Amino acid sequence: GQVLAILREGELVEEAGEGQDVEVFLDSSPFYAESGGQVGDTGSITSETGSIRVDDTQFSLPGIHGHRGTVAVGSVRVGQEVETGIDSVRRERIRKNHTGTHILHWALRDTIGDHVQQAGSLVAPDRLRFDFSHFEAPDPDALEAVEEITNRRVISNDAVTTVETSKTEAEKMGALAFFGDKYGDQVRVVRTGDYSVEFCGGTHVPSTGQVGPVVLVSEGSVGANLRRLEALTGVRAYEYLVSVRRSLTEAEGILRAQPGQLLGAARAAVEHLDEVEDRLATFESRARSQVARDIADKTETHGPWNLVVAEAEVDDADALRMLALQVRERTPGIGILGASVDGKGSLIAYVSPELVARGLSAGELIAEASRELGGGGSRDPELAQAGGPRGDQVGAALERARDDAREALLGLE
Known part of the structure; x- marks a missing residue:
């Protein structure tokens, strides 16, 4: 690509030097600019005289990618040819979370009801967040079912495909579009297996199996008739499960429980604690009675x-x-x-x-x-x-x- 313009402190400049914060515009870019809930890409832009560490990518104007970051080495000038490099590990985690969001969306509608509508989302490298309309807190059994169905779809390793078509054709395909997004005559549609079809311009993995495990970590209210789910996918989900397993193993050690017997040991410990507290309360009452007599x-x-x-x-x-x-x-x-x-x-x-x-x-x-x-x-x-x-x-x-x-x-x- 070629550097078309450089902004520094809101002003157009011909050149930017080491340590300066800039926003760079190229004639073409592989970076994804933040939109539709998916965060912008990070990476690097390198010329023959220097390189820029890209910390974020935004649409500064419709269709115009603004690469925001800091000149890490040397200097970069307008008109230079550059090589771009996306943080591929970070992008891959984002792709997993975005595809995971689509599957989760479908699972919510399949489990709770078709009235569920997406009301916002965050697709980041470390987690996904999904806001949806619902009139009450889903009960634990419903959330467990949502998580199970989502993971079964992941394990089925269905294909994830994209197609660009007219808005009219996309609607005929049954593509879902929510939370007030505006679309032009030509749209991009993401199909997951044979069950999820959505308007979406984001990045995705080619098959659901690459999402890895999906683990729901929180659910709560964020407004009237509005709920929020947060979940982990891929390596982050695995790390979370490992930490849970480690905690369970430590708890087994503390309660001196055999593997797989933690719940029984915990119940026994609680029952014993209740008995001790009852005996202590009785003792305190007797002691208080003696003090009351003395007074x-x-x-x-x-x-x-x-x-x-x-x-x-x-x-x-x-x-x-x-x-x-x-x-x-x-x-x-x-x-x-x-x-x-x-x-x-x-x-x-x-x-x-x-x-x-x-x-x-x-x-x-x-x-x-x-x-x-x-x-x-x-x-x-x-x-x-x-x-x-x-x-x-x-x-x-x-x-x-x-x-x-x-x-x-x-x-x-």
């Missing part, structure tokens, strides 16, 4: 009413709440507990319904105390929680709450 022993009485205020050692605010509920069972009236957890202060207070009916509120009783902790709390009248960042002030906060509770009870006498 209840500290109860002071004000007329007919009980008041207990205590600091406790707990792991978190939920444990403090559970302890307070157990204390309430033994000592109705007013209870206020506090604890320092990870440097933060927590308070919880309860007030019996009879006292709530007399105008007392758990939230109000610890409102001022929570300020000692540098925070605030809920306003629930029967059971309120509060907290703040100053865990070292829990003792002071409890004393403040005790004073406020005593004053409230005295007001009832």
Whole structure:
């Protein structure tokens, strides 16, 4: 080919030197320019005076390939004859993914329904991404069927052929065209086996067997009635399967399972863990009951009413709440507990319904105390929680709450 023009920083130049970023236009090019979801080719352009590393190929204008990259060696001038080289390994991976996309598209329509329509795609060297219309998340069985059917079509090694024809003839052939693509009078059609016919200008392998295994790796929503699948093909799919096998082997070792017995070992481990957690919960409940009894022993009485205020050692605010509920069972009236957890202060207070009916509120009783902790709390009248960042002030906060509770009870006498 011949260099027709060179753009550098948006300006036409006659020559570009080493290290400069450029966009080069040739009189002819074997590079594929990004379109239809397929990424552009990479490679090299070499003249007698230098070479350009091509990092991307785009349609700068309809039908005009812009080769974007960096001058790697020497310099390149307008008018020079050049040799082009495509990254063939990368192109081959892209071809596998593109043909894989067509088979996957057919499998989705065959499994889920003809209402499925392509709504976008990405065909890259490392993966394929396929967006399609569907009103709900496909269930796991449907996705498994899609993957199985796709791979069966790959294994059948059907021919992949292309033909250029009129749009009218292509439509008569049943070629599918989706997501708003516009076509001229002459179109390119890709036929895969005897089941998939699509409008497509991309690159493909000559037979489905070259796609290699197709592995679905994710499925999710990307909008209303719009789903997205991601998959791997060829070497990338094989590498993924090897990594899964390696993980399974490691898991067998961790669970001391015989080969092929991983699920049974995992179920047994989960059942054992559930039993241990149940026993631990029982132990914790008994221990909490003993602490609750010890706290209840500290109860002071004000007329007919009980008041207990205590600091406790707990792991978190939920444990403090559970302890307070157990204390309430033994000592109705007013209870206020506090604890320092990870440097933060927590308070919880309860007030019996009879006292709530007399105008007392758990939230109000610890409102001022929570300020000692540098925070605030809920306003629930029967059971309120509060907290703040100053865990070292829990003792002071409890004393403040005790004073406020005593004053409230005295007001009832």
